[in-house]
Amino acid sequence: MAQVLCPVLVGREREVAELDEALQAARIGRGRFVLVSGEAGIGKSRLAQALIERARLGGVTVASGRAVEGSSVAFRPLAEALNELVRDLGPPVDRDLEPYHAVLSTLVPSWAGRGQVVIQPGLVLLEGVLRLLRSIARRHALLVVLEDLQWADSDSLVALEYLADHVSSERVLLVGTERSGMPGMAADHLARLVSRRVAVRLKLGALADDAAQEMARVSLGVDFVPPVVLGAIRRRAEGVPFLIEEMLSAYLTAAATPDVVNEWRITGRIAESLPPSFRDLVHARLATLDGDSQQVVTAAATLGRTFEWPLLMTVTGLDRARVIACLRAAVAAHLLVGAASDVDAFSFRHALMREAVLGELLPPERAELAYRVAEAIEDQRPGLPGEWCERAAELRELAGDDLGACRLLQESARRALHRGALESAEASLRRAREQARGDYVLWMGVYTLLCEVLARAGKTEELVEMTRALVAEWERTMRHAPQSLARMVAGPRRAQIYLDAARAGLVGGDYALAGESLSKARGAAPEDEKVALRARSLEAAVQLAVGDPDTAAREASASLEAAERLGLHDVLHEALEISAMAAAEQGDHEMAASLFGRLCDSASRDGSTLWRLRALAALGAIESRRTGDTRSLDAARTLAVQTGAVSLLAAIDLELGWQRLALARFDEARTFFAAALDSCRLFALPQRPEALLGRAALYALQGKAEETRSSLRETLAEAGERSDVRAAALGEVEAVLALVNEDRARARALLKDATGRAARWRMGKPWFFGLCQLLDVVEGSGTATGLQGEPAIAAYGWYAEAVRLGRTRKPDDAAAALARADALMPPGWRRHHAHRIVAEAALADGWGDPAALAGAAIEFFETAGLRRIADASKRLQRLAGVPARRAGRGASTVPASLRPFGITSREMDVLALVGEGLSNASVAQQLFLSPRTVETHVKSLMRKAGTNTRAQLVAFAARHRSSGEPAND
Incomplete structure (x- = not known):
């Protein structure tokens, strides 16, 4: 069959103009997300390709990716686009990207090895992607095209929402294509972006008759298209560009020879016999193939739109030569095309073609074929690397193999959890939960892993609720379970379920659940020393969380000795950390430093990067407060950057901010507090009240009263009922502002209030x-x-x-x-x-x-x-x-703006204090003058400034203070 492709884009002038406008806006830092929507074959990819060509001609950097039907690989379209950027341009050198190298290595494999990812909240990865795009777009504007978003995985959709929310001030244009009329998660998510006005939807409709006629003319390379052909196109193709091309291809084939085509000797019978629908067209093409070739094509459709042909030998049972011959026939029938970049890969010409081929199968045929394909994949791809695990799970589901699908979905979720793709992990586990209802042990495993995902995602309310439901269901089942099952999950295995529930309660702040579960864990395996030890360590953590460091220290100390004897490194590290934190709470910072140092050494020997980083950060905080030495903090910060541990990085930045503030190095303190606050806002970190308080304390020490009050209001609103932050607001901020203003009486009153409220602040007594x-x-x-x-x-x-x-x-x-x-x-x-x-x-x-x-x-x-x-x-x-x-009689230098008024240095002393609202008596006390002398100075100042009231003099002082000139030496 002859194949017709239109060489130019026809009938999309308005859409091209809108995308050109969006591209120009991106060039000047006004990025946006444009969603091109339309039915299958309407020309979304053509329009995107035309935009890519125009962007490249204009010097814009371009990257593209595609979502694939049936793939649940997290971030697939984004990863494809990012890899294209890094492969073509090389990794950008940008300090802002350093904390995100490790987390981005999950999407950009060429960055692997830049640090082991130890903490990888989903939001950290999203911010890393945004910063990577921003870094690349600094030199040239950036166009990112993501196609077939109707098949995008949940994590990609979350990432798109994050980018859409933040791209408006970037030199980045995001363009996505979406097939309309496909309800589901992706459609709902994209619709929300449009309704929130962070995405603009560009709808592609059918081509008008004149545009369809022009497309036919250009595609055939002629000046005239017979009316009988145009009539068939209008009736059958309905303005869909892909179908227009397919019908023209059928026309050329029916015309037999170029000479006949040139003479346009086509009869009405041939025109009217063209396929009445696209499925009929595909059916007709399949009918031209022999039985083996049809078998190969249907097996390929089950594998996916793009597939690796060697797998077809296992699925069909045909030998290599025969499979290649069948593929050649399918390519000749314009069903398949080879991939230029991969000798083993073929694709269906269009997603519609694959769907039409699958539509030829009856449900039992499809299930049987899906099972055979899943078996072939597991046999030919040991360990199911990459997306093969997710694909095999999809096929097992389609084949009705519930337990097989559940097994693979669990493995897929574990891998997604390791990559930090929490949304994908959660989605896989919720699917697995439905598949596992026939096998209780498998069902429990799914629930346990789902609880871990929820804990990592910070969904603590759902975590606690699910944990309680899990424990209740498990206990109910055990009461009615056969003895064989009861024996299988007896003792330590049963205790572990309760220990997991206790940890969930600890993470979720439900200390009652934690306590109940610990008691049940001990009762489930009363003779098991390891269970007792893990329970004791968790009990110490609970006691520390509820504010009882003495009990926490005793329990942790006992756990520490036993963990060393039994060689349980996870318990050993946990007990060391709890012991150190309890010592700090008790005011014994020397002991705390010793224990954190011991934890750091132990974690280094065991290769536990996370524990080493936590110990190093805590040790650095103690050393900074004791001696001002920040070497451990600096080392911890470097490690946090290397590993992408953004939460710990924010905590370290806070400590460095407080240390620089103590030295009155205000610019450096501001930088560290701002970095911590940015991280807290971006990633919803719990340290946000502390970061806001640090900023307020900075303003207070600088004597900026108005900024201090404003920042303090925000801090207290964010802190809610946290007594430690509210007490520190009095001691670190309001009392310090009073001290800076030499108002010792007010400072003392504020400090008494603060010390009456606070028992601890920043790891110990304030x-x-x-x-x-x-x-x-x-x-x-x-x-x-x-x-x-x-x-x-x-x-x-x-x-x-x-x-x-x-x-x-x-x-x-x-x-x-x-x-x-x-x-x-x-x-x-x-x-x-x-x-x-x-x-x-x-x-x-x-x-x-x-x-x-x-x-x-x-x-x-x-x-x-x-x-x-x-x-x-x-x-x-x-x-x-x-x-x-001294400069003159006073202690102040007269700014240049006030010298024309004839104000003296001593009058400048008085004016500065009057401008801050002090009474004559207070000014006299501050300057060691008599109130009468101060009154004389004030009258002289009012005369020289041309003011009639004290309030006007205060305003005069404020105007000149805000000029930016120093009022004093």
Whole structure:
């Protein structure tokens, strides 16, 4: 049969113009997702190919992928497109992509080996894909075409939704094709994207008569097409381009010779005998084949639209030469085409052709053939690598082999879980659950794996509900089960079901379920030492979660000894972590650091990357708080980047942000807090309240009152009822803002409120417990306590002890206490702020070298831009008899914008404080002036600024403060 293909795109001018407009928008960073929809054969792929050609001519980078019917391989169309990009362009060098290399290696095999994936939430992979597309599109705009989305797997659909939500500010155009009229998961998902207006649907309709006529003319390469042919095309093809081509091919075949074609001697009988439907056309083509060739074609249709021909020998029983001869006949009949890039692959010319071939089979024939194909696949593809497992499972389902399908669906789900394709894993297991109802042991295995998937996906409510239902169903079944089954799942196997339920309760926050399940696990295997040990370790984790570190420490310690003796490394690592965390909760950071170090060493020996990373991150946090040393944290961050552990990376960034904030290195702190906050927002991580609090604390230490209040409101709204965050908001944020403003009375009141609420914050007792104690002693209403334990708190205790000893005329002892405090307090603003407070007490009580303490504080706080504390330290230095560096009479530099007003340095001191809302009395107290002197300065300022009221003067100060010029040295 002659084959006719139209060489150009006809009748789609409007659609081409719309896609061109979308492509131009993507060039300037206004990406979008366009969904091209239409019936089979309407020209979706032609339009996409035309867009690809136009994009390439315009210098746009192009990648494409295709979903395949019957394939449940997660992310298949996206993986195909990404591999094309990386293969053609090479992997982009981009620091923003570093945390995602490991997780992206599941889609881009050439990146395998860049790190073992230890944590791979689905959302992390989606963000990695977005960042990869963004990185590639930086140089040239990017067009990604994904075809046949009606067959897309659930994970690909979730990925498309994520990309559609975030591509509007990227130089990326996503174009998908979808066959309309195919209800199902994909259709519903894509329809939601359109209804949410994150996708634009471009509907392809049938060609108008004049366009169909033009297509026929161009396809045949003639100036005139006989009316009898055009009439048949109008009646039969109904404006579908694919059918137009097929009918023209039939016409050329019927015309017999080119000479006859050129003369257009075609009779009405031939025209009217053209196939009345596409299925009839395919039926007619099949009828031209012999029996063996028909058998080969139907077996190929069962394998898929694209298939590997060597499998056909096993399915049909024909030898190699005969199968090749049959394939040649099917290609000649224009049913099949060979794949240019794979010598073993063939494809049906169109998805419609494959469907029509399958439609020729009766249901029993299809089931029998599906069974034979599944057997051939399992025989010829040992281990069922890649998508073969999913394909074999589909065939087993089609063949009615429920248990075989369930077995393969479970394996498919395990592989999807390893890849992080949680949606695909869940979908496979829900299908497997239906197939396994005839086999209780298999059904239990499916449920157990499904619970693990739900836990990894963060679906804790459903996890707890399903776990309770699973346990109840299992107990009901065991009451009525035969003795053989009861013996099969007795003892440790029965206990393991309860241990899994206990862990689900722990993950889901249902501690009652955890406790009940642990009790039942012990009862199911009372003599089994390993069961008892695992139960004890889980019990310790529950006790730590409910706020009982003492009990957790005892249980973990006992588990630790037994795990070492029995060689259970998973329990050993869990017990070490719980013991270390309990020690930190109890304030014994030295012991916690030792235990985390031991866990790190043990995990390194066992090759457990996840446990090593968790230990290294926790150890780094402790070292950072004790000494300011971040080497372990930096190493943990590198490992988190390599392994794609985004949740732990966010926690590490938070710790590094707090460490930089303690040093008053504001730009670096801002960078780390922003990175952590971005990760929390993108991946819905539980550390989001802490990240927001870190940002608020940054504003507070900088003295930015308005930004602090705004950020604090967001933090508290996000924190909900979390008492630790609410207490830290008082101590880390509001009290610090008061300290920066030298409002010690307010700071002390806030700290008392905070310490009354908080028992712990950031792995242990909050540092501001120590500051509260120091302020109490300075005010004469407290005693120095807490000289051991957490370093910062102990340091504040020794600072308080120095003040107490100096007050009791023991200068040498006071100096020794001060030295001990400095040895404990990590470097940063807290140490220098403590010096500013101690210097004031030393000056009043006549001991030590208050001028030197104040001088060091001045240098630190001036460099950090903390004007109020620096000014207070300058005043202390002057009172100690050492002149401070001054600009004129005041301590402030007059900005250039205020010099034309004739404002002096001393008036600048007053204006800055008045602008922050302080009364004359408060200003006088801050500047060591009399209220009358301050009043005189305020009147002079109002006169020079041309204001009539104090409120206008405050506004005047704010305008010049917002100009960006420094108000003070």
